[in-house]
Structures are given as structure tokens and as C-alpha cells.
Amino acid sequence: MKYFIFRNYTIENLFSSFETTFSGYGEITTVDDQADAYIWFYMLPLKADPDTIIAELHDFYQKLELTVPRIAEHKRIIILTIEKLFYYQWQNSDHRLNNEIAIFNHNLSLLAEAHHNIKIVDFSDFVTNNSDKALIDWKFYYTSQMVINPMLGSRFQSWFKQKIKAIDSQRKKCLILDLDNTLWGGILGEDGIDGIKLGDNYPGLAFSDFQENILHASKNGVILAVCSKNNEEDVLEAWQKNPFMILKKEHIAAYRINWQDKASNIEALASELNIGLESMVFIDDNPAERNLIRHALPEVTVPEFPEQPYALPQFFKKVYSENFQIYALTDEDREKTAQYKTNASRVRHREKFASIEAYFANLQMVLTILPADNFNIPRIAQITQKTNQFNLTTQRYSENDIHHFVNEGHMVLCMSVQDKFGDNGITAVAIVEIDKNEKTANIDSFMMSCRVLGRGVETAFLSIILNQLMEQQIESVKTTYIATAKNRQTENFYDQFGFSLIEQSSARKHYQSQLAQAYKVSEHFKVRRANNE
């Protein structure tokens, strides 16, 4: 990139690492049309008379207005703002120069609005951040017409390169954050939701500001992710309940809160968010974690973390300007977090529901009831062999045994459970012995795979079975619970369903129930029956 630089003082050393040619001092007669881009860097004269300085300022603007139309519209013009670098304030009541500078800089932004190839760089950003060194070294001013201290040359070059990067939108995309001693002081697992240091007073205030800063980064299009070794429930609770928490779950596009190593977690975050590792910046107070990521995932940027919480504002500013600086935010940038979040939640799906019922309803569960046939008998036998926990009688059967039940006219049903995440396949089995003459039935086996438990599926399955029995004119049903070492969770299943306990021994409970009214199946389920009759 070849730059042509309009200037009124000696600034060659500030651009020594760029490919440049310079105008004469305050000269605009030649515009090098071989250049790829142009820089306008004028500085106020270091003179005594305010009127002279203001007159020169007006002259700068006239020169600029004459120059802009002479530059091809597709070529970028970077204009640095005017700052007061040194000034004799003869009367404290005289604010003319300040006001004139403000007007000049405002006019620059109007110019940039009118010409899309003009980009404004705020020079005050450099001035205020380098106040530790003398801005002007007067001996170089007098010997070489140099206003900016040449000892600040290398700092200026890296600062200016960052500004160009921002104009080119070469920013990183995602900030990955640790939690304990990073977003708050202390350790959540040890100090508790109320014990972590956030808000109130130091160091809590420093962490609150840090969270506020990160929130603003997110508002400026930076995607936030969390990678922390913690119990997920603890963090979710802290996000919800700690009144000083500024960064909350809704600001985080994706997170991995677990005890796995952070390198795998960051890789998982990258694929979940569909972002390259080279677009990620990882912030963690723990040097061991930082080292791990630097070695395991060298593409990820890992800045050092300050030892003292009061150093967080400077730290954050540096991280932001080096990695996330942007020239102007587009609407797309603003919506980025929302976009990434939607995509991520498709993967993780952890929406919050007002009630468990609402959650079930949202699962869009479909129960398909199938009578035993040659296709599913192997699977039915397998389920009787394998199911331990939700199994009322734990009878183990072979395929032949199942065929035998079917041939004897008994009811052998299985059920597949489908939800919006997919089909779980056949996961429940019931075997019911039927005596058509007596109009009675005995539930010999009732079992279900753990995969589908806890959604009301078990109650629905039993209701469906009983309704089918009634369709076959069965009037009374018996059943048994047989205790094993593993099926304790089903101990009171029939009691809760409303069957009458008629006999109980140490290991067995016998139940009976009259069948009169159809059992209602919860509306959460769509029930499908496949009849092979």
C-alpha cells in the first residue's frame, strides 16, 4: 500500500515502516496519483498569537476542501483530527481556540459523511494515551521542525497501524471469558453467590466495571462466550441471582461450564459458533490455563491478565483496541450476538420455560404404539433383557418367549418415542396376559428405557395400554411390582397411577383396578397407533 501524506511539519519518522511519499510543508499543489491511499496529518502551529493559530486552522480546512475533489473517489483518505498540543493560554476566559478546533473536527466528520472514502482518525486518542512521555521535544522542533517527539515514533506507528486495521475491519470476532477471578473476585464454588466480589467496593467495583466494559464490547459487535471450570447450575444461579451481575446469560452467545480441559471446550465453542480459532481471544486469570491454550491452540489470542483488579480498565482497553477495534459499526455487526446465539441454541437447546408442562409441550413428543411383529420382536426381547431401572417385574424373555405370548393371543406392545430432537426408537415394552372369557387382564411386564423417562411418557404409555384393553372389553386388570436391587424408582408407580394395592409382601406388591372410564393421555403427546390387525 503506497501512501501519499499531506503534512505541515516533519513527520517522516512517524511513518518509516510505511511505503510513503510526502507533500511539501503545507503544500497541496501536487497530488501523487500513483498513491493507493492518502493521509492528511496537519498540526497546529506552536505560535503565540491565538488569532494566527485560528487563521491557520481555517486555512487547513480550505486546503482540505481543495484537495479532496482532486483525489479519485475509490481511494481512501485518512484524516487525523486536530489537537491542541501546546498552547499559551493568555486569558483563562478565552475559549476561542478550543471552540474552533471542535468546529474543525466536527466539519471533518461532516466531510466523511459526504465522502465515503474519507476516514477520520482521532489523534487525541494517541495524545491522551502517551502522556507518560513528553509529546514535544523542543530541540527536535527547533532543529528539524518536528512537533511530535521522535522518541514516540514506534508507538505512533503501532497505534496508527491499529487504526488502519480497524478501518479495514480486520477485527477478531469472539471474546472467550473465564469466570472466577476474571469476571468477579473469588471463587463461586467456594465463596458462594453472595461471597464473590462484585460491585459494592474494591475490588468488586473493578470487576463490575470490567463486566460493563465487556457488555459494551458486545454492543459493538463482539461475540461473548464463557469457558469456565465450575458447576453449571452454580453459574446459572449466580447469573440470575447476584444483584451486581452485569454480564448475564442473555449476553453470552455460547458457553462451556464444566470440568473438562479448556482447549477442548474452546474448540467446541468455535464449532458451535462456527468461528475460526484465529478469530478468538481468550481471557483467563490463571497462567496455567493461558499457557495451555497458547500451546494447544496457538491460533487463539491469549493476552496476559493483570495481577491487580485495579489494572482491569487499562487491560480491557488494550485488549479491545488491539483485537476488536472497529471503524464504524454496521447493522449486521450489531445483530451479531443475537445471530450467533440463535445458532448456538439450536445446538444446545436450553430455553427457559415457565413450567415443566410448557417444556414438555415444546418437545413435540410423538408416541407410536406398535403391536409385536417379526420386525420388532428382537428389539422387544432385548429390552426385557437389558432394562433394569424402570422395570416393574423384571421378567427376562427370549424372542421365542415373545412369539409365544403373541401366539397365545396376549397383548405385547412396544412404543417408540419421538421428539423435536429426533426419534429415540423403541424404548418401552408392555406384555399383558388377557383372559377374554373372564374379561380380565394381568400386566406381566411393563418397562421403559431411561432415555425417555421423566417426561410423563410412562404414565401415558400405561394409560394407552389400559384404553386398548377396554377396547377389547376387558373390565378388570391386575398387576404386580417385584422389587429388585435396581428398580426402586418404580416402587410406587402403580400407587401413584391410582391402582389399589390388594396384597403386599416384602418383595412384591399386588394391585388391581376396575376399568370403566377411558384414561386421559396428556395433551403433550401425539399418539399414533399402527395396527397390523
Add this chain to the structure above:
Amino acid sequence: MNDEIKQVMAEVFALQTTDIADDIKMGSIIKWDSLNHLNLVITLQEKYNISFEPEEMSEMTSIAKIAQIILTKQK
């Protein structure tokens, strides 16, 4: 000291040290113009952590003179 100064000159002028003659004078080669003289002064200030006075800067026109000025400043 003279070799160190040659080294700095080579760096600032973007030349090999072998291209820098012992009796090089300011203006005797194109590369040693006023702008590079300034760069030379700045680089030497940084390297030796000293600050030259304007009068010294204008006297620093040969390796020997530069070395002499640096030595007096280091005392």
C-alpha cells in the same frame, strides 16, 4: 565504539557495515542526508540512553566526532 556507531549507521542508512567507510562524512554519501541524520541522532539517543544538545547534533558529522561526543556525555 567506532564499530558500534558504524553498526547504527548501517542500520539507519540501510547499508552493509562494509559500505560505511571509516572516514565517512555527513553529505559524502546520498544516504546521509538531513532526514537520516535525524534518524541517526534518535537511534543513538535510544541506544546509549543519552540526549544530544542541538549544537552537538550539528557537530556529529563523522564517526570520530560522534564517538567523541558520546564519550563526553557518558562521563
